Amino acid sequence: MPLDISDNWAATCQRARTLAVLGALTLVASHAGARDRLQGVGQASLGYTDNVRSSPDEAIYAPDEPSEVLVPEKTGDVFAMLSPGLVYGIENPGSAHRFTYTYTASLFFDNWGANSYSNRLEWRGGLEPHPRLQLIFVASATQSHQHTQGTLLSASQTALNATVPGTGAFILAGGSQSLVYELSPEWAFLQGTGAGAQFPIFDTEGSRTYQISQRLGLERVWLSDAVGLEGRGNYVAYRGTALRETALGTFAGGDQSQFVAELVGTWRHDFGYYFASRVEAGAARVWMLERGRQFSQPIGLAALSYIHENGEAELSYRHALTTSVFLGQTFLSDEVRLRASIPLDEDDKIFLSASSGYQRSRILDEYGDLATRVDLWLGDVALSYEVLPVLTVAARYQHVEQVSGAELPPLPLSYVRNTGLLTATVEYPPEREMPRTYRESRRVDRSDVFESSYEDPTEAQPGPAAP
Secondary structure, eight states: OOOOHHHHHHHHHHHHHHHHHHHHHHHHHHGGGOEEEEEEEEEEEEEEESOTTOOOSSOEEOSSOTTOEEEOOOOOEEEEEEEEEEEEEEEETTEEEEEEEEEEEEEESSOGGGOEEEEEEEEEEEEEEETTEEEEEEEEEEEEETTTGGGSSOGGGOOOOOOOSSOOEEEEEEEEEEEEEESSSSEEEEEEEEEEEEEEETTOOOOEEEEEEEEEEEEEEOSSEEEEEEEEEEEEEEESOOEEEETTEEEEOOOEEEEEEEEEEEEEEEETTTEEEEEEEEEEEEEETTTTEEEEEEEEEEEEEEEETTEEEEEEEEEEEEEETTTTEEEEEEEEEEEEEEESSTTSOEEEEEEEEEEEEEEEOTTSOEEEEEEEEEEEEEEEEEEETTEEEEEEEEEEEEEESOOSTTSOOOEEEEEEEEEEEEEESOGGGSOOOOOOOOSTTOTTSOOSSOOOTTSOOOOOOOO
């Protein structure tokens, strides 16, 4: 029997409120010993894109009405981005939190109808209530438009997602919680929970997607290796855009829900101080709940990470079942990714940020059969220079190419988009004076998350031990 999404979503909201209350209580209880700063951020960019709405090279017309334009042809334009924001960071012995609000206006010089206005609110927190217990929380809510969301975040955070042409507005909200508890020096218990929702607004047509996930794992830890077993569950409900392909075309197939259970073995290894690896191998079992259909797929991952005190990089390959909240679709995909955000000089004034990758995927239709093929290419690179402690300038170039077997919307269509940006960012106080924030651990010894105590960042910090 299909799960009731309203009940699941109510339970998810209750869990999110509980996590928020826990974070708030932690802040209140420990504020007396805290170090906190409020930062103002202002960013101005001038850019050009050769494809404002992520459209195909030529216009697409309705099959039964040759004069009706379904998707306009590709057009370019100059645009400006203005993005003020606030950041509040707080750090205690045993916890670190960061709250961020960013408003972004994307203004096109000729295509005024494509102007977009976005709001993003985010909380990231890390806790160590016990020397052997680490908790990490992430929650965010974004209101944006699909044709500009790819430039809202930094070049190192660009997602590799299939998209459809247009300027539709949406809200995307979600959160996650992860826990690591060291049962002993040799054993660690892992747990994680996530929830999210995406839905269109302002009369935009599109899918509504709701997702809930859970994972549990156990690791055996040595000096520089860890071997474990993880079980994961993911429930997804698509409302409004379950698509079905037939010989006559593409039709709405009604709402659908699915549950994916995964079991994977993991192996992590540290190569000295700066490099760490992760390998996963296992299987996924999929239940198409409305259709009463089940099937299995092998899944796997291999990643090599570089960890620096002020940056990181990762090269990864993944074969997996993935969910597109923007399309309301599930994909079976193979993906190669490279992400980086690293300093290029000893003074950390010149930074390279980049995301690049290739994804080869097939959409799963409402019956779980492999349908439309979608290939994605991404190249996004930015070089920044700190002119003053409060002023940074950057040049950024982004290339996105989508090759799809679909010929008509609402499935993703083939397109190419190139975008260039020149950006000036003012941060006061400068980032180096802000309380530290956590980052997801890559190392077996978890020394790259955050420390239990902090020191005044204005004092000289000792360098890491040699690998």
